[in-house]
Every structure is written in C-alpha cells, then in structure tokens.
Amino acid sequence: MDLNDIYTDIIYEHNTSKKNKRKLDNPDLIKKGHNPSCGDEIELSIKHEGDIIVDLAFTGQGCAISQASTSVMCDIVKGKSKSEALKLMETFINMIKNEYKSEEELEILEDAIAFKNISKMPGRVKCAVLCWYTLKECM
C-alpha cells in the first residue's frame, strides 16, 4: 500500500487548517465524539436556521485522519439541509465500508472523497467516520 493513497494532500492540508477548527459563538448544538481506544476527540458545534445548517465548526485532538475528516465534513455540510447532511453521511460511510455502487454516487462528497482509501486500513476507519457519526447524533 502506498502511503500517498492514504495520507493525501487534502488530509495534510485539513489536518493543520484552522479554518473550521474553532468555537462558534452561540451555537445551537454542541456534541462530543470520541474513539476510546486511540484518543480521537472532537466537539462539533452547529448553528442552524430552520432546516439549514448555516455554520459548523469543531475543536478537538486526535490523528490526522480524524481531524482532517472533521474539517472536510464541516466544509461540505455547511449550507446543507439536515436531510442533505444525512445523505452525505450515508454516502461517506458507504464509501469507507466499500459498499457504494458507483463512482458517480460519491461525487456529492467533494473533497471527502480523499478518504476513500481508508477502507484499505480497517484499523483507521473509525478515525474517518467519527465526525460523521457525531453529526448524525446532532440530527
């Protein structure tokens, strides 16, 4: 396995990016997620107007995959409705589990497609999906 298939530029970039790694002022919802064995920890905060997620951000610490996945998720979920967000979540999880039907189906994931090869590392799947399961709990 080539390391570059796993640790892609998007993962390096989002791992250190502070764009979404911040606290929201007056969030409507805060949810914590963690992976007990390895120490990935995130706290999502969300602002919504009606059905639309107008802003979301996170704080936390953990591996590059968990932190980058959360940052990318913030980017692509922002501005989406709750049902659209849930659709993204399902698509992401299907991609990671290698249970998707076509490449086209993954297109809605935008930059999150960068995590596709995590399916080759079973031990790291939980890192990539932590943020999405935490988001699901918010819904």
Added chain:
Amino acid sequence: MYDIREKFPLLTSNSNLVYLDTASTSQKPDVVINSLSNYYLKYNANTGRAPYKLSDESTNIVNETREKVKRLINARSNKEVVFTSGTTLSLNIIAMCYGMYNIKEGDEIVLAISEHHSNIIPWQQVASANKAVIKYIYFEDGYKLSKKDIENKITINTKIVCVAHISNALGIINPIEDIITKAKSVGARVVIDSAQSIAHRTIDVFNLDIDFLVFSGHKMYGPMGIGVLYGKEELLSTMKPHVYGGGMVQHVEKYCTSFLDIPQKFEGGTMNVASIYGLGVAIDFINTIGYQTIIEHERELFEYAVSSLKKLDFIKLLINEDISNHSSALSFIVEDIHPHDIGSILDTKDICIRPGKHCCHPLMDYLGVNATCRISFGIYNNKTDIDRLIEGLHLAKELFDNGSK
C-alpha cells in the same frame, strides 16, 4: 539472541516484520505452538474423574502446569494457583469475591495512577457498591510512583493496595517492595498485577509477602486464553466461588451445594487444558533461557533504543532517566504527529508498535497527553528492529513535514 529469534516461526516466516508490541502480546515459540496441536493429537480428554487413562493424562497436565507456576512464583502450595482466562478475569475475581465481601463503607482502596483499566474498573465497582473510597498514588519526577504518596495515601483505613509490578503504558518498574512494606504496616492486603513483568523479571510471592498475584499466559510466550490467579491459601479458602457449575462441586442437592476445595472451587466448567499445557511449556521456555539472560538482553536493547530515539529532535520520550527503573517498554510522542498516524505509517514498513491510550485513560489524563506511541521488547527483538523503527520515524516526519507545506 539471533538464535532465539529462530525459535519463533511467525518472525522467521515474516523476515521483514519488526514486532515491537510484546507488552500487548508476545509472539510464540515453536515449542508452545506445537504443544497446542500435540495436546489435541495426543492427550485430549476432559479432566476430572473419568475412569480412563486419557483423562488422567489431561488431568496430569493441569497438575503439572500448576506445579510449574507454583515454582515460578515461589508459592507455598499449588492449591494457591488458580487457572483463569487471563489477568483481567483474575483481577475481577479478586475484586468481586474478595473485595466485595471485605471492603466496607469508608474503607480505602489504593491504586497507582498508572494502572491498566482492568486494575481500576473492578475496584470502582467495589467502591461504588460498598461506599468505599479509591485513592491514587501519583508520580514524583520521572514517572516514578511518589514515595510521599506511598507513605501518605496508604493509611490505617486502607484495606487493599492494587498495583502493577511494571506499568504497561510506560514500562516503569514500580517500587512494589516499598508499597508492600507500607501496606503490611497498616494491615492492608496487596494485589500485584504482574502481567507486564512475568516474562521479564522474577517475582517471589512468598518472600515479598504478596496476597494476590495475577498474570496472563499470552504475554509470557504462552497461548492466549489462559492466566493465573495466585492467592494465599488462607484468603482463597474463605472466598466465595466466581463461577458456579460442573467441576467445582462436592455435593449438589436440590436446594444447596457444597464446593470443592481451592483451587478447583474457582475453576468451574471445562478447563482450557490445551492452553494450560502451552503455559507449562512457555514456563519451561523462560526457565531454559533464564530471567538473568532475558534481563541482560532487554536492558541492552532498551539502552540502544533510548540512545537512538534521543538522537531524533522531534521525539519526546516519556521515560525515567535512570533506565534501571525500566523494564522492556517505553512510551514516546512525536512532535505534531498523532501516535495513530505514526502507527499506520510504520505499519506500511511492517513495523508493529502500539499507539493509543493503552487502557490507561486516567494516566493519560494525569499526564495531559492524548495518546502515546509505545514500543516493547521480547527476547526475540534485536538492534536491527530499533534501527528499522528509527528509519520509520524519519519517514513519518518527512511525510508530515512535506505534506503540511
């Protein structure tokens, strides 16, 4: 020790593999692997009172291994050696069958902050059920258990002190002699978790006056699924059984039962005789090499690892500078790279280390770290393994430096 490595088929058939996770589980020598199939090929029968030779042989295997364990830890009687599935079950039996009945409201249970979850959570259940208090011994400088805390936290109210001989996350040898002396001075019982020490150091339950000692077979070159609970005869005899059923009874009437004497009282159900056989072979394996040889080999490797890691300016070692306080494991943190990423990158070079919290959440919180990288040695490791680790760490650093640009 290159010839020793030849005795481990998994390592010889994966010549590129660098296995630095013995603290999790050791690799197995051929004699242990063969013993498992030999058991099923030659001796398989249930133990107990069957009137045929095969069953007698199986029963003899259990008795012989019990005797080997007794000699290994210098117990007074083989009645004091109970077979369990491993350290976790052994600790749970002590907590549930001794702790629950002997630790009362206001009594104190003293633990080290570096304990594995399996030596914390059972005691939390006892404390919660019986309104007892848990107190922790913290560190002084260099991750050593604080002498002051040993002196002050163990008091006249302390009923039991439970500590690991060697901490699993940091590989520090705890001052169990001092802890036992203090515990005995206040009349407290002592539980020593030797899961991390039994493959690396001698432990003498009689001369150290240890009340309970626990360890697992799979960390000492033996099979998985077998472990030991040592308890002083006077304690085990008064404790209630943990599992009720076949193999542990004297008379069963419609509404009441009398139980066998120790140790069978704690060994209800069919025993894992194949693994008991394998454990006996693993003990012979260790005895043949000798603890002194093991200590010398692992000390040399440890020194080499520390001096090699110290040359990397992006690594923080969580070690005591006096390395005589260490056994065969150490933790480190790589600047700006999470341990899990390090573990995955090293894995692509066939280097196995253990990243994470090591079942020590309270310790990680106390140290203020999210997770660590832990390397640990066995008798089969050599300096090439360390060199490969260092190469792998350089690679991880380069990847993250370049990727972040």
